[in-house]
Amino acid sequence: MSKGVTPQSKDYATWYTDVVIRAGLADYGPVKGTMVIKPYGFALWENLKQSLDTMLRDSGHVNAYFPLFIPKSFLAREAEHVEGFAKECAVVTHTRLMATDDGKLVVDPESRLEEEVIVRPTSETIIWSMYKKWIQSYRDLPLLINQWANVVRWEMRTRLFLRTTEFLWQEGHTAHATANEAEQEARRILDIYRQLAEDYLAIPVITGTKSESEKFAGADHTYAIEAMMGDRRALQAGTSHNLGQNFARAFQVTFQNENNKEELVYATSWGVSTRLVGAVVMAHGDDKGLRLPPRIAPIQVVIIPIYRQPEDKERIIDYLKPLTSGLKKQGVRIHEDWSDASPGYKFNEWEMKGVPLRLEVGPRDVNREQAVVVRRDTGEKLVLSMNSLMEEIPRLLDDIQTGLFQQALEFRNQHTHQVTTFEEFRNILEGPGGFIRCGWDGTLETEAAIKDATKATIRCIPFDENPEGLSCVFSGKPARHEVIFAKAY
RNA sequence: CGGGGUGUGGCGCAGCCCGGUUAGCGCGCUACGUUCGGGACGUAGAGGCCGAGAGUUCAAAUCUCUCCACCCCGACCA
Numbered sequence: 001m002s003k004g005v006t007p008q009s010k011d012y013a014t015w016y017t018d019v020v021i022r023a024g025l026a027d028y029g030p031v032k033g034t035m036v037i038k039p040y041g042f043a044l045w046e047n048l049k050q051s052l053d054t055m056l057r058d059s060g061h062v063n064a065y066f067p068l069f070i071p072k073s074f075l076a077r078e079a080e081h082v083e084g085f086a087k088e089c090a091v092v093t094h095t096r097l098m099a100t101d102d103g104k105l106v107v108d109p110e111s112r113l114e115e116e117v118i119v120r121p122t123s124e125t126i127i128w129s130m131y132k133k134w135i136q137s138y139r140d141l142p143l144l145i146n147q148w149a150n151v152v153r154w155e156m157r158t159r160l161f162l163r164t165t166e167f168l169w170q171e172g173h174t175a176h177a178t179a180n181e182a183e184q185e186a187r188r189i190l191d192i193y194r195q196l197a198e199d200y201l202a203i204p205v206i207t208g209t210k211s212e213s214e215k216f217a218g219a220d221h222t223y224a225i226e227a228m229m230g231d232r233r234a235l236q237a238g239t240s241h242n243l244g245q246n247f248a249r250a251f252q253v254t255f256q257n258e259n260n261k262e263e264l265v266y267a268t269s270w271g272v273s274t275r276l277v278g279a280v281v282m283a284h285g286d287d288k289g290l291r292l293p294p295r296i297a298p299i300q301v302v303i304i305p306i307y308r309q310p311e312d313k314e315r316i317i318d319y320l321k322p323l324t325s326g327l328k329k330q331g332v333r334i335h336e337d338w339s340d341a342s343p344g345y346k347f348n349e350w351e352m353k354g355v356p357l358r359l360e361v362g363p364r365d366v367n368r369e370q371a372v373v374v375r376r377d378t379g380e381k382l383v384l385s386m387n388s389l390m391e392e393i394p395r396l397l398d399d400i401q402t403g404l405f406q407q408a409l410e411f412r413n414q415h416t417h418q419v420t421t422f423e424e425f426r427n428i429l430e431g432p433g434g435f436i437r438c439g440w441d442g443t444l445e446t447e448a449a450i451k452d453a454t455k456a457t458i459r460c461i462p463f464d465e466n467p468e469g470l471s472c473v474f475s476g477k478p479a480r481h482e483v484i485f486a487k488a489y
Numbered sequence: 490c491g492g493g494g495u496g497u498g499g500c501g502c503a504g505c506c507c508g509g510u511u512a513g514c515g516c517g518c519u520a521c522g523u524u525c526g527g528g529a530c531g532u533a534g535a536g537g538c539c540g541a542g543a544g545u546u547c548a549a550a551u552c553u554c555u556c557c558a559c560c561c562c563g564a565c566c567a
Contacts, residue, residue, distance in 0.1 A: 003516095003528055013561090032559075088566070122567095155566065156490070163566070216567095224567095236567060273567055306526055344527040362526055372526075489567090 003348075007287045012231040013159075019281055020160045023290050023353050033158040033165035037274065040353065041161075043298035045168065045277055049148065051200045051296065052170065052272065055192050061144045061172060066126050068150070069117040074125035077250040081124065084217020088153045090119040119152040124218065124243070124269055127173045128251040135175060135265060138257050142185070143175040161278030162235075162489055169273035175265045177257060179244070182266035183221075186242040189270045190223045193238035201276065202293040202405040203227045203283045204412055205237060206435075206484060208460030213447055216269075220244035226459045226484065228412040229282035232433035234459045234486035237279050240270035283408050290354025291376050293404050294397040301327065301393060302355045303336040304346045306362035319366045319386075326390050332397070351376060356400045357393065377403050425473050425485070429454045435486045437462075439470030439479025446474045456485045 005018035020026050025041030028034070037045065053063070069092065076082045093116050098108040120126065127145070135143065152166045172189060176182040190207055197205045205225035215222035219241035227237045248254070248264040257263050284291040294300050303320060307313045320336065327334050335355075337346050343360070350358060360372040371389060373382045377400045384392055415434030419425050425436055440446060440458065450473075451457055461481045470479035 028559085084566090151567095153566070156564085157562095157566090167567075169567075239567070271567075275567055304526090308525060340525090342525055342527090342529055344525085344529080346528090347526095348528050360526065364526075 005287065005289065005352075008230060008285075015285075015287070016278075016282060017160060019285055019289050019352070020278075025277065025281070025290075026160050028160075031165070033155055035160050035164050037168075040298060041277060044280070044292070044296060045274055047296040047298065048196070048200065048276060049170070052192070052196050053148075055195065056146050056170075056172070059188065059192065061146045061174075063147060064145050065147050065149065066120075066123050066130070068120055070120050070123075070126045072116045072118050074129060075118060077125060078218045078246055080246075081218035081250075085121045085153070088155065089121055090152045090154055092117045092119065120149075121151055121153045122269075122271075123147065123149070123151075123171055124173065124247055125251075128247040128253055128267070131173075131175055131265070132251050132253045135253055135255050138177045138255055141175055141177045141255060141265070142181065144172070144185075145174070146170055146172040159278075159489075161274055161281070163275075167274050169271050171271040172269060174268045175248075175253070176268070177255065177263075177266070179266050182244070182268050183242050186221070186223055186240045186268045186270065189268070190225065190238070190240040193225050193240065193270075193272060196272070197225055197227060197237055197276075197279075198405065200293065200295045201280050201283070202295075202401055202408060203237065203279060204405065204409040206460060206462050208462040208465070208484070210239075210460055211447060211458040211483070213444060214458060216241045218243060218246050219269075220246065224460050226486075227279055227283060228408075228415065228435060228486075229279070229489070230285065230411075231282070232415045232435075232486075234435065234484075234488040235275070235279050235282065236459070236488065237276060238270070238272040241268060243267035243269055284404050285354070288348075289352030291404065292354035292356060294356045294401045297354065297356055298333065299335045299353070299355050300333045300397055301335070301357045301359060302346075302350045303334065303359045303361060304343055304350070305336065305338060306343050306360060308363075312363045312366075315363065315366050316361055320361060323371075323386065323389060327393060330390070330394060332393060357396055359389075375400060377407070419473060420471070422473050425450075425456075426454060429456055429487065433487065435459070435484050436473075437482065437484055438473040439467060440481050440483045441472035441475045441477040442480030443475075446472060450474055450485065454485075454487075456487050459484045459486050459488060 005022055006014040008015045024038050026038055027036045029036050075085060093113055094107045094111045095113060096108045096111040097105045100106055131143065134140065148170050150166055150168050155163050155165055158164050174185050176185060194205055194207055197203045205227045207225055210222035210224055216239060221242045223240045224236050225238045227235050229235050245264040245266060247267050253265045254262045255265055280292065281290060305316045307316055324334055324336065354376060356376050358374040365371050369386045370383055371386060373384050375396065415432065416437060417428050417434060418437045419428065420438065425438065428434060428436055447458055461483050465482035467479045467482045470482055471477060472479050
């Protein structure tokens with residue numbers, strides 16, 4: 001195994017895979033398109049998950065769990081929905097295997113299911129089949145349920161965390177008495193996602209509406225947060241859908257309103273997935289590996305002891321005791337690496353894993369009552385007195401958190417271009433790449449033509465759009481919207 | 490699902506063209522010793538039905554056929 005990873009500048013896709021593997025986030029599973037999330041990667045996911053879960057609880061949502069298996073017929077109830085997911089559904093047709101005479105395992109043809117079941121690609125259908133039972137009156141609304149689950153979408157091409165056959169996510173499914181309330185909910189959730197991305201993952205995002213062709217199958221409107229990765233491509237990092245009455249109609253979910261009139265329920269659904277782990281890798285990583293935002297880093301501070309003699313080791317152990325216990329009390333996630341690899345090896349290894357702060361403590365530091373502190377985000381090396389560390393470390397962690405966000409924001413701003421001609425549009429995509437902000441006439445034809453010509457898609461119609469006076473970058477007609485175009489993951 | 494590529498100790502590869510003793514190298518791994526402030530070194534070890542199946546041959550990692558798997562690049566998707 002080579003020492004470093006493929007540089008970003010040489011091959012970004014390979015860099016990404018190298019980092020994910022080398023940092024110990026994940027490994028390939030035996031079935032095509034599957035992956036194992038390793039402890040370090042899972043810890044990252046769990047931190048992220050907990051941050052979001054708290055925000056969702058604080059906004060009145062409760063967690064529940066719905067089955068993995070869904071009757072095949074459910075998917076067909078909503079026309080757009082079935083079209084969107086049918087071609088990537090795993091289907092269970094049999095319930096057992098049997099051994100043949102020559103000792104092989106085959107599907108037992110006797111066990112064929114009379115009604116085949118699908119493995120959920122998303123849970124709208126099964127959840128709305130249940131909501132039908134649970135909702136009768138406006139007093140039952142709103143119903144605000146979230147679930148943490150795995151889903152399966154049989155993808156042709158997969159990439160660790162970004163697109164895998166099975167992935168973990170959170171899917172919220174809410175039911176409301178009015179259209180307006182559902183709309184508010186979809187927007188409120190999007191804002192929670194924005195906070196998650198910006199405040200925890202340190203990834204600046206653009207919030208906006210998806211175009212008709214990019215929206216969720218079965219939704220009236222889809223809102224999304226879009227982030228820029230290190231190769232200037234866009235990644236959809238979270239979506240929130242206003243489903244209108246589509247699923248209520250499909251599953252006949254009605255309620256009696258305050259005027260005793262029967263009415264269809266209004267719905268939303270929304271989700272973020274383990275894809276966010278990939279987003280963190282690509283938004284912040286460099287040629288040395290990951291750079292993790294402190295708020296979600298499994299380990300925030302790693303201590304590398306440096307010693308020659310056994311008595312030095314003993315001194316360092318004693319020296320570190322008050323520091324680590326003090327920091328742990330403050331909630332700092334700290335790890336001492338006493339493994340017998342060389343210090344240089346450890347430096348590189350923990351940089352690969354993206355730990356925000358490294359403390360080097362050797363005999364010299366013990367003598368001078370100090371420690372060498374190195375920031376992962378800037379590489380800056382500081383010598384700090386031991387008694388200042390208790391305050392300095394949390395301060396540095398905060399600084400790194402905002403620093404990573406600022407860097408990502410500057411990077412995005414630097415690679416976001418306002419253009420008026422298709423010539424410029426092309427040049428940017430064929431050259432440096434990035435986000436393109438421009439006018440769009442609002443037609444499917446224009447969107448498709450641009451995609452054919454450049455592979456760029458409309459990432460979203462940003463909430464802060466201002467189409468006034470703009471003309472469409474492609475057709476030259478008056479712009480209906482100002483949109484963000486980019487090549488996307 | 491189309492195009493390309495690769496399957497050889499845990500990982501990365503060489504060997505294959507032109508069949509022939511015991512299948513080799515680097516990294517990693519184990520033990521011991523010396524090391525330790527930016528990927529340490531020495532010594533001694535362990536680890537392989539060469540992706541699967543069939544065929545050709547006195548003889549197959551090597552030649553032929555079939556299958557399988559995975560990776561990359563395109564069309565579709567969180």
